[in-house]
Amino acid sequence: MIEFDVVTIGSGPAGLAAAIELSRQGVAHVVIERESKSGGILKQCIHDGFGLHRFNERLTGPEYAGRFLDEAIEKGVEIWNDTFVSKIEKDDGFILTLVNSEKGVFKIKVKAIILANGCRERTGKQINIHGTRPAGIYTAGTAQYFINIQGYMPFNKCVILGSGDIGLIMARRLTLEGAEVLGVYEAKDSPSGLTRNISQCLEDFNVPLYLSKTVTKVFGEDYLEGVQVMSVDKDIRPIEGTDEYVACDTLILSVGLIPENELAKSLDIPLDSRTKGPVVDEKLMTMQDGVFSCGNALHVNDLVDYVSESGETAAKNAAEYAKQKNRVARSVTDVNYNNEDFLYIVPQKISREAEGKVKFYFRSADIKENSTVNIRAGGKTIFKRKYNVLRPPEMEAVEIELSGEGEITFELI
Amino acid sequence: MYIDIRMSVCNTEEGTYMKELNKLSEKLKKEIDASIEVTETRGAVRLEGTVKDWDSVIKAGEKAAELPYRGVINDIQANGIDSSKERKAELKDSKLSGLKMDVMVIGGGIIGCSIARELAKYNLDILLVDKESDLGLHQSSRNDGMVHPGVMPKPGTKKAYYNVRGNEMYAAIAKDLNVKYRTIGTYVMFENKVIDVLARSLIKRAERNRVKGVRHVSRKQILENEPNISDSVVGGIYMPTTGVCPPYEMTIAMGESAVINGAKISLSTQVTGMQIENGKIHSVNTNRGNVFPKIVINAAGLFSDMIAQMAGDRFFTIHPRKGQVALLDKEKGRLLDSVVSIVSLNSAFQKTKGGGLVKTADGNILVGPSAYEQPYKEDYSTDYEDIDRVLSKNLRYIKGLEKKDVITYLAGTRAATYKEDFIVEESLYISNLIHAAGIQSPGYASAPAIALDIAEMAIKKAKEYRQVIKKESFIKERKGITRVAGMDNESRQKFIEQNQDYGKILCRCEEISKGEILDAVNSPVPALTVDAVKRRTRAGMGRCQGGFCKPLIAEIIHQETGIEIESILSKGGGLQ
Numbered sequence: 005m006i007e008f009d010v011v012t013i014g015s016g017p018a019g020l021a022a023a024i025e026l027s028r029q030g031v032a033h034v035v036i037e038r039e040s041k042s043g044g045i046l047k048q049c050i051h052d053g054f055g056l057h058r059f060n061e062r063l064t065g066p067e068y069a070g071r072f073l074d075e076a077i078e079k080g081v082e083i084w085n086d087t088f089v090s091k092i093e094k095d096d097g098f099i100l101t102l103v104n105s106e107k108g109v110f111k112i113k114v115k116a117i118i119l120a121n122g123c124r125e126r127t128g129k130q131i132n133i134h135g136t137r138p139a140g141i142y143t144a145g146t147a148q149y150f151i152n153i154q155g156y157m158p159f160n161k162c163v164i165l166g167s168g169d170i171g172l173i174m175a176r177r178l179t180l181e182g183a184e185v186l187g188v189y190e191a192k193d194s195p196s197g198l199t200r201n202i203s204q205c206l207e208d209f210n211v212p213l214y215l216s217k218t219v220t221k222v223f224g225e226d227y228l229e230g231v232q233v234m235s236v237d238k239d240i241r242p243i244e245g246t247d248e249y250v251a252c253d254t255l256i257l258s259v260g261l262i263p264e265n266e267l268a269k270s271l272d273i274p275l276d277s278r279t280k281g282p283v284v285d286e287k288l289m290t291m292q293d294g295v296f297s298c299g300n301a302l303h304v305n306d307l308v309d310y311v312s313e314s315g316e317t318a319a320k321n322a323a324e325y326a327k328q329k330n331r332v333a334r335s336v337t338d339v340n341y342n343n344e345d346f347l348y349i350v351p352q353k354i355s356r357e358a359e360g361k362v363k364f365y366f367r368s369a370d371i372k373e374n375s376t377v378n379i380r381a382g383g384k385t386i387f388k389r390k391y392n393v394l395r396p397p398e399m400e401a402v403e404i405e406l407s408g409e410g411e412i413t414f415e416l417i
Numbered sequence: 418m419y420i421d422i423r424m425s426v427c428n429t430e431e432g433t434y435m436k437e438l439n440k441l442s443e444k445l446k447k448e449i450d451a452s453i454e455v456t457e458t459r460g461a462v463r464l465e466g467t468v469k470d471w472d473s474v475i476k477a478g479e480k481a482a483e484l485p486y487r488g489v490i491n492d493i494q495a496n497g498i499d500s501s502k503e504r505k506a507e508l509k510d511s512k513l514s515g516l517k518m519d520v521m522v523i524g525g526g527i528i529g530c531s532i533a534r535e536l537a538k539y540n541l542d543i544l545l546v547d548k549e550s551d552l553g554l555h556q557s558s559r560n561d562g563m564v565h566p567g568v569m570p571k572p573g574t575k576k577a578y579y580n581v582r583g584n585e586m587y588a589a590i591a592k593d594l595n596v597k598y599r600t601i602g603t604y605v606m607f608e609n610k611v612i613d614v615l616a617r618s619l620i621k622r623a624e625r626n627r628v629k630g631v632r633h634v635s636r637k638q639i640l641e642n643e644p645n646i647s648d649s650v651v652g653g654i655y656m657p658t659t660g661v662c663p664p665y666e667m668t669i670a671m672g673e674s675a676v677i678n679g680a681k682i683s684l685s686t687q688v689t690g691m692q693i694e695n696g697k698i699h700s701v702n703t704n705r706g707n708v709f710p711k712i713v714i715n716a717a718g719l720f721s722d723m724i725a726q727m728a729g730d731r732f733f734t735i736h737p738r739k740g741q742v743a744l745l746d747k748e749k750g751r752l753l754d755s756v757v758s759i760v761s762l763n764s765a766f767q768k769t770k771g772g773g774l775v776k777t778a779d780g781n782i783l784v785g786p787s788a789y790e791q792p793y794k795e796d797y798s799t800d801y802e803d804i805d806r807v808l809s810k811n812l813r814y815i816k817g818l819e820k821k822d823v824i825t826y827l828a829g830t831r832a833a834t835y836k837e838d839f840i841v842e843e844s845l846y847i848s849n850l851i852h853a854a855g856i857q858s859p860g861y862a863s864a865p866a867i868a869l870d871i872a873e874m875a876i877k878k879a880k881e882y883r884q885v886i887k888k889e890s891f892i893k894e895r896k897g898i899t900r901v902a903g904m905d906n907e908s909r910q911k912f913i914e915q916n917q918d919y920g921k922i923l924c925r926c927e928e929i930s931k932g933e934i935l936d937a938v939n940s941p942v943p944a945l946t947v948d949a950v951k952r953r954t955r956a957g958m959g960r961c962q963g964g965f966c967k968p969l970i971a972e973i974i975h976q977e978t979g980i981e982i983e984s985i986l987s988k989g990g991g992l993q
Contacts, residue, residue: 038922086920088925090902103922104920104921105918106920127824127961129823129825134804135798135800137797139988154968154972225504226988266960
């Protein structure tokens with residue numbers, strides 16, 4: 005059995021960044037990628053706007069991924085493409101059962117694992133769309149794959165449900181490819197995507213955005229013929245008598261992303277019900293020693309720059325973990341916050357002895373104007389920042405210096 | 418006493434029940450609608466008229482079924498409802514034109530496919546047709562995959578007879594056809610000691626239907642196998658012979674086995690008419706040409722009454738009884754290992770078993786189904802209210818199940834007759850027609866036993882004009898598509914060494930390889946749509962519901978067959 009210090013699962017923006025960092029740290033490592041090409045979802049994101057924070061440039065998805073891939077290749081990172089992780093077992097390290105066409109079924113042994121396997125899209129069934137089951141209903145990412153990777157365009161008259169970023173980007177993409185986009189419907193009373201995408205993808209192309217409205221039912225036998233749209237109250241319950249029929253042949257769903265954590269679950273790693281990703285400490289280590297999580301597998305990010313950044317953090321700590329000879333048990337404590345103020349905060353836990361710079365990512369629970377984030381540790385305020393506005397779709401990141409206070413509390417005032 | 422009613426056909430001499438007929442007429446006119454006319458024809462009661470709603474149509478039919486006639490033809494119309502809507506096969510060509518065969522089987526569900534396979538054991542020319550682009554698209558892919566033990570059907574009915582016999586045959590057939598089968602048992606649970614009376618009558622019924630092993634179990638005994646049952650359960654009845662078997666896979670396997678043994682299957686082929694000469698079907702019209710069968714088997718499921726009508730032998734009406742089910746994430750599968758339901762005195766012995774929780778052969782928990790009458794045979798739409806009801810009613814049986822565990826839901830309709838029994842018999846009036854009609858739950862469990870008897874009837878008819886012998890070359894085994902991820906590592910390794918495509922995983926949620934997808938596309942009944950591949954391999958049935966693999970599979974089908982992507986993605990597509 006081949007042994008490595010660290011294995012990274014996934015070679016999207018999180019996994020590639022992690023792998024490059026692992027090479028820098030000088031540990032023996034390998035990247036497992038189930039697809040034929042690396043880059044993850046970025047391969048199909050041919051629009052620009054990636055890398056503003058990191059490169060100060062507006063790159064396309066493939067360009068952004070390409071920069072990391074080039075660096076990885078230059079550093080001699082080993083990436084096994086078309087290889088699937090079938091099973092992970094805990095040993096004195098971990099044993100992964102892998103499957104690919106060349107080697108068949110084989111195992112590798114590692115000291116640490118970085119889960120960088122991204123997220124998947126929520127489906128129509130999970131948001132209670134009923135009616136018939138015609139063809140023509142696709143999640144936004146699937147439609148994007150058809151158009152951008154395969155060059156197929158089986159979409160003519162489209163309704164988009166959900167104002168998440170991919171939905172907005174697909175509204176523009178479909179319009180540019182000659183489809184008629186009848187509108188973007190959002191059940192919430194404010195858009196879920198970034199403000200810049202509302203302006204660049206909808207307003208610039210005269211695509212209407214309907215708030216507090218959702219698709220409740222679909223019609224058609226072989227192909228979609230139309231959808232029923234209803235207004236909803238503030239608890240997203242359809243209001244009787246508000247139903248209208250919209251004729252269309254395509255329904256694009258952009259109703260949320262869910263971190264892919266089937267491997268984490270197979271190791272009984274506890275997940276955060278809010279992020280749907282693993283609970284981690286400041287090292288981005290899950291509650292299973294030796295297993296790290298980053299990128300969209302940890303929590304769904306809205307900017308790829310943060311995805312890569314978390315990959316690097318996980319990699320630094322995974323390398324350090326793999327190098328340790330004598331490991332001592334961790335003692336972690338919850339990062340305290342009020343559920344009504346914050347949608348979530350990552351990391352969810354810190355170790356009592358945590359010292360040095362720690363990056364926290366958070367989203368507010370609602371739109372909060374003129375509010376201050378106040379962070380206390382060891383009985384004193386150690387960080388304070390005023391925000392003109394905080395919106396749930398826009399993730400914030402703060403870096404804090406800890407000095408072993410052993411506890412931390414986030415407040416929103 | 419146990420009654421063997423196999424192959425029995427009861428006919429009623431005209432005029433025998435005039436008094437009862439008149440009484441029914443008065444009652445229906447008074448209680449439902451004055452326009453209702455009651456007549457008798459060929460041993461069946463016929464109802465005509467116009468009423469205000471569908472419930473009234475059903476109510477009239479049920480009343481008529483109480484009379485001792487062999488069937489109810491219910492032609493009552495409900496105001497503003499066109500219940501005759503039917504999906505039509507749109508293709509038009511002459512592929513089958515002029516074809517002659519010994520046996521034509523109409524309908525490619527579990528019944529038609531089982532019959533075709535049974536007949537393929539003999540030196541007969543067989544053509545099976547189905548109007549859809551794949552096998553088993555109606556009842557056979559829209560049920561819970563449960564092989565019922567046969568306790569619930571009324572003793573003395575064909576349902577009881579075929580259910581129990583079919584159940585006994587299943588495991589062996591599933592093994593031959595390489596389809597998963599698990600005997601998992603059913604717990605019918607009670608929340609109240611008073612229900613002991615009900616328990617006794619269930620055990621008695623099981624004895625009369627000759628179901629083996631049905632017994633009383635205490636709460637403690639249930640807990641040994643099902644540790645997560647609700648605290649409210651005090652005890653129940655255990656029915657050990659309940660099995661589970663994926664219904665679409667089984668239907669396709671039966672069809673493939675028939676094809677491997679020489680039967681022809683023509684899909685997208687709809688019967689549109691028949692020519693009757695001297696009490697015999699002379700020819701059958703389809704959208705792909707007219708054919709000349711010596712013997713015709715009506716296994717047309719929801720449309721078996723329409724086929725009977727084309728042959729001039731209508732003595733029953735199918736009224737679609739709809740049901741909706743929800744499927745839970747596989748992750749919660751570990752909380753249940755059998756079929757469970759809770760009955761109360763009110764719910765027992767109703768037409769439906771009222772739904773419950775089924776651990777499917779694939780490891781998911783299935784919730785439901787519901788059961789209600791509605792006019793449209795092919796209305797497979799789901800609605801929030803019914804699914805929510807099904808969940809609210811059933812999830813509480815097992816601790817740890819929640820509404821958010823639902824990954825998908827679907828609907829089906831049952832081909833119920835008003836007499837509520839299967840019609841497995843030779844036509845009384847058309848000498849070369851055999852009916853396997855009105856088959857609904859527990860039709861899936863009953864299929865192999867029904868197929869045996871229908872084949873016997875067909876062989877008897879065939880012997881009238883030709884020699885019929887059992888083929889020595891019959892291959893009972895079917896290899897099917899090997900699920901590579903289910904193998905031990907060594908066998909999987911060998912498989913991949915022989916064909917690298919088995920090492921390339923395309924469906925990440927269900928761990929299905931490219932090799933398996935190619936096997937489905939190139940199988941004896943080829944999968945030519947993304948949905949057809951899904952039914953054969955489970956690719957796209959997992960958490961992401963095909964979000965990642967759908968484009969990849971569509972492209973493979975396109976590359977292998979040249980069919981346009983739009984057709985591959987559509988529901989009725991893949992036509993060739």
